Every structure is written in C-alpha cells, then in structure tokens.
Amino acid sequence: MSIPLAYNLRNLYARKVSTLLTALGIGLVSWVFIFTLALAGGFQAALQSTGSARNAIVIRSGSTAELTSIVPREVAAQVETQPEIARAPDGAPLATHELVVLWNLERKNGTTANVVVRGVTAKSMALRPGVRLLRGRMFRPGLEEVVVGKLLEERMAHCSVGDRIKLAGRQWAIVGVMDAGGTAFDSEIWGDVELFMPVFDRPVYQSVTLRLDEPSHFAALQKRLESDPRMSVAVKREDLFYEAQSATLATLLRGLGFFVTLVMALGAVFGALNTMYAAVGSRTKEIGTLLALGFSRGSILLSFLVESVLLALVGGLIGCAMALPVNGITTSTMNFASFSEIAFRFEVTPAMLLAGIVFAAVMGVVGGFFPSRKAARRVIVEALREA
C-alpha cells in the first residue's frame, strides 16, 4: 500500500519557508537553463529562417560568407542563364545578383556598429517571400533612396522613414521599412545594386541568389557550376548557407548554457539534499510510526522521493513562469561570419519549458534519493524511541 500524496503535500506546506527557498533555488536553475536555450535558439532561428530550401546562393569558391565573396558581372550573367532556375510570371529567370558591404552606423545610444548594406534588384523581394514592406514604399531604382529592416530602425539613430543617412559620401533618403520576420534581413539596408556599384566603387557583385524550379535540381546545378573552372564559384542551398553562419556561435551559446546549468544543478542538488535530509531527520518519529503501521520500506522510499520531486516540480514551474516574459525580447550580437551586428529575439518554445521542468524533476530525484533511502532504512524501534 502506498502512502497518500496528501501526506507529502502537507509536509511541504508545513515547512513553507524551507520549501519555498529550495524550490526557488531549483527554479532559478531551470530558468537559467531555459534562458540560455532561448538565447541560442533565437539566434539560430534568426539566421536559419533567413534562407530558404528552395533557393540557392552562389558565391566565390573558398568564401564562407557573402562579405568575402566576389562574383564578377560576367559570371553572374552566366549563372542566371542556368536551366534549373524558376521563371517569374514575366518569363525572366527568378534570380538576383547582389552587392554586400559593411557600413559603420551610429546606434541610438551613440556607439557605432557595422551594418550590412545590400544592393538588390527588382527580383530580390520575390526571392524572399518572408520580406515585406511594413511602412513607406520601396526605393526607386536609380535614385538615392533605401529601405531599412525594422530591427535596424529600432536600434540605429536616424533610421526611420523620412530620415536621411550618409553612405559613401552621399545622402540617402529612407523611404520604407521592411519586415523580414525576424531574419537577418531585418538588420540590413537595401538599395539599388546598379547605383550602389559605382557609388561604393565596387565593380563586382558578392553573390547571386536564385530560385530553383525544383528543389531536387539543386545537385545538378551545383555540380555543373562548381566544376566549371572559369567560374570558380561555390553553390550552396540558401538555408544551409545561413545555418552554417549561426553554427559556431549557437553551439558556443548552447555549450555555455549546458555547462553553466549542469554545474549549477550540482549546487542546487546539494541544497535539495540538505533540505531533504533535514526533512527526514526531523520526521524520524513519523517514519517509525509509518513503519509500525505496516507501510513497506519501498513505499516510504517512494513517498520521500515523491516529496522531493514535488518540491523540484514547484521549482520547475517557477522557472517556467519566470522564463515566459523573456520570450520575444530583442537582443543583438555580432554575426562572426559577416562581422556585422544582427538583432534577434529570444525564443522560448514549449519544448524548452518542458525541458526545464524535466530538468527540475531530475534534480528532485537525484537530491531526494539518498535522504529517502536513509528514511526507508530506519529501524522501527530506534526510530520510535528517538526524540
């Protein structure tokens, strides 16, 4: 027969302060766990969703990012005539050649950051269905006009519609703000590539992005282009290209998160052990009584273990409750692949919350096992005799 759960609940309630302090301690560990997962997840999601599995990006072979790539005009023109490229409604190939430079801009707090300035074509928007205009209008080709990403507008000084920014010695009117759904494009400035090239003194493009007519045709396109020695280009699936950019930092963040939470969990388990040993110690007489009433040693072990897990679960729930408000907070960091600043949002997913609760429960089991075993091993007579 098992000891009723109400016994454990009442015991936890009887030691309110101690229960709460221990649960809060465990809760904070769960919170740090979820917090770091949400940080790494948000960063990765921002870069991952920047690319699409239906698009391919062509850069110079050997380059790992657009910034270090060079694609001459004639190579770009040749890439854009490949048969695997999907067609726009007007019959033109759905491909764009782009120029990417870094520009140092002032943040709202007065410091500066590198920002990606991208020269785009009329096809660039069509290739990225996730990007849409939030306010204002698109820039007009040939004019000194640009549109900015919405996260850029939030963080940078003088970057709203109607403002002017100075790039390459000229004043550019900001005519629109685009919403790229939290992707890397939200931290970029877009303008006309053909105007950018002479102004930025860049005679070459950095990349060609194209839509595949069939995602399965990627391999054939990659093989043909990469084996052509005159081109010396690398062809990558756009989503994998951006994912690779996030891999190092996301792995580092996750590694740091796991390291910190595991070590911290050790500390919290020590605390839980203390609490449960004290609980067992102060209830020696009760344990003796339970044994005398005929409860088995197994059910006493289980009962104390359940109590410890309950305590930890309260902590896990506190951790989740504290983690929820973190969801959606915007932060920024350097994308090391492009040396530019990228803004992203914390992403707390149900899976992370569940992981946090499971993590707390594991702490409860580990922290409760030895004290529970001690309780279950009591000798009836001695336990009853003790004060």
Added chain:
Amino acid sequence: MKYLRLVLANLLRSKRRTFLTVFSIAVALFLFCTLRTVITSFEAAMRASNATRLVVRHAASLVFPLPLAYRERLAQVPGVTGITYGNWFGGYYQDPKNQFAQFAMDVSTFDALFPECVVSEPEKEAFRAERTACIIGRSLARKYGWKIGDEIPIIGTIFPGEWRFTVRGIYTGATKDVDENTLFFHWDYLDQSLPAGRRSLVGLYWLRIASPDLAPAVSRRVDAIFENSAQPTKTETEKAFQAGFISMLGNVRLLLTIIGSAIVFAILLVTINTMMMAARERTAEIAILKSLGFGDGRILFLVGAEAVLLSLAGGLLGSGLAALVFHESDFTGGGFFPNFRVLPETVVLGLGLALVMGIVSGIVPAIQAARLRVADAIRKVA
C-alpha cells in the same frame, strides 16, 4: 578568535550538511568566476592595447581598404614617430571551425610597432629573410603542435586558395593580456600573389605616437588630411578600435551578468535555508549558552561567524578551482576567447561575493538566535 574552536565544532557536527553547503557555494563561485572570465577575456585585447598606438582604417568599415600610397603621408603627420601596416587575412586551418587571426604585416616595421610580441633575435632574422615565413603565438603553437620549420597550410576566404607558411618564429606576449593566438606573415608575399587590380591595398595602418596625450590631436590631423578624398580615414586609439568590436558583441555582457546573478541568488537561497535549519536544530544549545551568560551580541556573532566561515570556505574552493582549471588550459572556445584566464581581481571579487553571501545568509538565524528567550526555548525542548 577565541571562539573559533566553538564555531568550528558547530560546523563539524553535521559534517554532511557543512560539506554540501560548502560545495554548493563553491559551485556558485566557480560559475561566477567562469562567466566573469568570459567577459574579461573579451576585453583582454583592450587591456593589452598600447596607448601610444593609433589605428587608421577606412571611414566606412574594415571591408574597404586604403591605398598603400597613404603610408608616406601618414608617416609625415606631426606627432607620428613610427608606422606599420597590414591586412586581415581571414583564413582557416583545415576546417572553417579552426579560426584564429592571421595578419599580413609589413615585416620591416612590424616589430618596432608591436614590441609586446616578443621574438628572439635569430627567429626575427629568419622570419624577415624568407618570403613565405610566418611567426605564430605560443598558445597557437601549443594548440596545434606546430614547431619551428613546420609548414602550415591556410585556406583563404578573402584571398582564395591554399597558402603555405613556414613557421620561423614563435612569439610570447610581453604581458599576460597579449593574445598568443595570432599568425603574422609577410605583407609583400600576400600583395605580390594577388591579381594586379587588388594590389597595393592596405587594411589597417598603425601609427606610433610620442605620448598618449597626442592621440586626439594626431587622430584629427590624419582624418582631416583624407577627409575629402575617395578613401576617407577613421583614426582612433587601439583601445577605442577594440572597444568597437566588443560593442558589436551586443548585450553579451548584460546577458552573462543576468545569468551570473541568477546563479548567485539561487545558491544564496539554498544557503539561507541551510543556515536556518542549522540554527533551528540548535535552539536548545543556544538557550544553554545564553543561560551560561553569553550576551545577545556574542550569540549573534557566533551564529553569524559560522555562516561567514562556511561561505568563505566555499568561495575559496570555487574561485580557486576556476583559477586552477583555466590556468594555461589553452581553452579558447572555438577561437572566441583567445585569452581565457581568470584574473586575480575576479578571484578577489568572488571572495568578496562569498563574504556577502555569508553575512546575508547568516543574518536571519543570527538575529533569531540573539532574540531567543531562554525560558521559552528550554521549555520547548524539555
């Protein structure tokens, strides 16, 4: 101090609890020191920066190079006593994950401007004499097991192809903050290997000035010269230049501080709980001490001292462990932290934090013990 034995005896009575508490505090302080070291290692480059060195780059960003022709004009700017230049190479060894810094530097002027990279005279000569030679930092050499004479293949991302450099020297940092994870090679070798259109371009110029006070004036002078040219410059102290990079890491500092505070707070709660439990179990004893004539103040001190001693032991263990683990460990976190080392002030800060934790966790039980009414306590126990 005469009560030290009494405090110790109390601590050692429940060895398990003392042990567990000391360890949980040690864990918190270990993590605190580790997280703080993440921040301080980001800033190592700033601490290592030389106050008499200015960095000149293209005003737009590092992506745009400056003409080599600027060299003569920069050298003539009043206040400038030395100049060198170089390019960020941006390559990797075998796999893009193996990242470390490589710079193509003008060999004839490099060592005069960077005295903090210490190389022996014969190695310096060997490096200068050979076009494809390189010198590498001590920890980089240790990490990949490179020795003098080894040929290192580096894959270029900005300058395509595989580049092979022969190690002719291994430098050590003059101070502990100097990054020992960099590879320097000949700028001439890079320049002459490039197609005609990409030659004679310089990523960065470094200027030496006579005194740090001259920095603002010289920077203004330099930038004024090139202000209306096609390639305007931005000149700043090396420290400001490094600070620009660190600021791009965004809120890392804030995020780590939040995590660190959460850890310390969590363990503080656990410790408070333990202290309260410990004091509760000893109600009778405290009552007896009081009836023997111990004053309230002395009881307050005895209970408080126990908590402080426990915390300090944990703090010493945790901070010491962190300093030991990361000492000369060559941990670079995939190249993100080229200089991961626990600073002495981090240890001091950790111990201070442990002291505060001890006082905070001891204060409630100490006050309770001091306020204890002897008659009530003894009656309850009996």
